[in-house]
Amino acid sequence: MYLHLTIELLSGFMGLFIITKILGKTQFSQVTPFDFISSIFLGELVGSAIYDEKATVLTMLYSLFLWGVLMVAMKILGQKSLKIRGLIDGNPSVVIRNGMIIRKELKKNRINIHDLMYLLRLANVFSVREVEYAILEPNGNISVLKKSNYETVKRQDLNLTLKPVSLPTTLITDGEIIWDNLKGVGFDKKWLEMQIQSHGINQVKDVLYAEWKENEGIYIVPYS
Structure with a gap:
């Protein structure tokens, strides 16, 4: 039993190692949803083969081989065709x-x-x-x-005096007022409506996003 399990684990390990090498290097930050799902499926494939008493080492190796061939084929097709690459990995x-x-x-x-x-x-x-x-x-x-x-510029490079930094406060998202934030910056609905109208927008519900930042005022993005 232990000998059989050892052989399966070693075979599975070597199979996964070889497939990973064939598929090439990819940073974790570059992993696409397709790569992520494929990795999960591949791990599940090996795990099921190891703990399934009816599965043999040859069955597991064949499954790994077939899955590896499919993955390599998809990678090659993605390199040769922009449409297929977009279908597999998605487009920005x-x-x-x-x-x-x-x-x-x-x-x-x-x-x-x-x-x-x-x-x-x-x-x-x-x-x-x-x-x-x-x-x-x-x-x-x-x-x-x-x-x-x-663009980021170091103020000390320009011999400028340092100014306090302030975070923007969201006032409207998806046409709805964030009341706590509006009160927190010391304004009311009437002021907000006047600001919106000054930007040529009639109602709050026509605003996709609006924020307030100290020393820079309000910034409004209307629904397009």
Whole structure:
């Protein structure tokens, strides 16, 4: 029994090692949903073969071989065809273009404003007004190109005095007022409506996103 289990474990280990080497190097941050699901399936395949008394070493090795061939074939097809690569790994989506949030792309990728802001914060961007372009990558990360006036420059390099840093406060998301945040910055609904109207927007429900930042004022993104 123990000899049989040892042979299966060693065979499974070597099979997984060989398949991993054949498929090539991929950073964890570059793993696509297809790669992730394939890895889970491959692990489950080996685990089931090891603990299934009816399964033989040859059965497990054949399963690993067939799965490895399918994976390599998909990789090769993806390298030769952009359409197939997009189908397998997905395509990047521009969710902010020229400083404007592309709501259609958010809906297409099933993310909302809260998700977008979370991803931007992970990219060290705390205000959407700083962003010229934002691209949602196939692995779920976001790549950001900031507006030129928000590019990182060390103030000591320019011999400038340091100024206090403030975080932006979200006032509206998806057409709804965040009341606690509005009161927290010391304003009321009447003030907010006046700000919206000054930007040519009639109602709060027509605003996709709005934020307030000290010394920079309000920033409003209407529904496109």
